[in-house]
Amino acid sequence: MNHLVKIILLTCLISTLVACSSRVPNTTEQSDFLTHYEQLQEVKTPSSNIIKAWKAAQLETTKKQKLIFTPIEFKPLNKNNKMGDKFTTILLNYTNQQIQHELEKHFELTQHSGPEILRFEGIITSVDATPEDFKFYEALPVMLVVAGTQLAVGSRDADTNIYFEWKVTNSVTHTPLYEAIRKNKGTQLSNTEQTITLEDLKEAIDTIADEVVPNA
Template sequence: MPMLRHCLTGGLIIAALAGCSSKVAETQQYSGFLRDYSRLQATDSPSGHPTLRWISPDYHSADYQGIYYTPVVYYPAAKPTARVSQSTLENLKNYVDSRMKAAVARHKPLVGSPGPGTLIMKTAITTVSAENQDMKFYEVVPVAAVVASTMAASGHRTQNSVLYLETQLIDAKTGNVMMEAVRKAYGKTVPNNSAPITLEDLKQGADEMINDVAAFPPKS
C-alpha cells in the first residue's frame, strides 16, 4: 500500500507538471490585438514549428504591389518587472522591429503610405516571460517526480524564456484582414523563476519566428 500511494502521488505530480508547457499560444494567452482569434488554425511554420494562422480565401499575393510596414508595438503596453527590465523591453522591441522589417521587405517593396494595391503589416509583442520546462523522461519516476515538483514549487526549476508575437496583414483599400497569425517561440533557458530575462535570452526565439516570416511562401 505505501508503494501504491507513492506511485499514485508521483502519477498525479507527473500529470500536473507534464502539461505545463504548450508549444502554441492558448486561448487565455490571446492579447486582443487581432480582430478574430476563432478562425486561427494550428499549422506548421516554414521551419516546422507549430503556429496558429489564418489566411483569407480572398487573399492573392499578385493583387498587391507593396507593403506598408508599421513599427512593432507591445500589446498591451509593456511595463518593466523584476525579471524584465525597461532596457530589455526597449532593446527587444527595436531588435524585433528591425529584423521583421527586413524580413517583410523580402516579399514585396515597402511603401511610405498605405493605398490601393498595398497591404498594411502590423505586429505586436504580446508576452515576454518564462515557463517551466517540460518534464524529461528520467523525471517520470515517482521519486524523481516528487523532487521535480518540489523544485518547481520552490522556484528552482530551470525555465524556458518565451516570446509571443501576433501579426496581421490588412488590405489598405478595403480594411479587410487578409492574414493573421499567433506565434510562440522559446529562447534560451534561465536557471529559475527569479533569474532576469535578457535580450540575449530572447533572441533565439525572435530569430526563429522572424526567419519563418522571411521564408513564408506568399500565396498566389
C-alpha cells in the first residue's frame, strides 16, 4: 500500500469517527414522528447542547397560552432499541414528571381542545450505550489497533445516550408550530456491558425538560 493510499484511508477513517461522535441525531436516528425533518436547523441551547429545531412564525411563547400535555411515549427506532417493560415505565414516569413540570411554568395546562389551544407531544426513540468518542490521538494508525481491540472485548468506556423528539401543534387543526429532535449524553459507563439505569439518564432528562419550551 503506497503512502497516498494510506493518507486517503486515514482521512476517511477520521471523518467517520468525527461523524460517529456527533451529538446531533442523524437521519438514521430519527423516526417518522415529526412532519418535516428537512426543515430542522441546528440550534445551540442554553446548556450548550446542539439540537435540531424548527419554529413557526405564528407560535407565541411570551404569553401564557393553554396547552394540552400528551404523555411522553417510547417509540423505538428499530428492533435494536428495545427496553424492558420495567425500565421503560420508570424512564417514562420520570420524563413525563419533569417535562410536565416545566410546561406548567409557561402554559396553562388543559385537557380540552380549542382553536387557540396548543398540544404538546413527545417520544423517546432510543436509549443506548455507545463506545466513548475517539480522542484525536486515537486516530493514529498504531492507536487504532489498540482502541479496536479494547472495543472488541468490551473494556472501553461507553457513553449513555437518550434520543428525544417533540412537537407543538394546534390542538384542532394539528398544524405544526414547533418541531425538534435531540440526542443527550448521560452518565459514562465503564464498559458497554453495564446496565443503564434511570440514574445514568436523570441529568440528560432534566436538561431536555429545562429546554423543551421554545425560547424559554
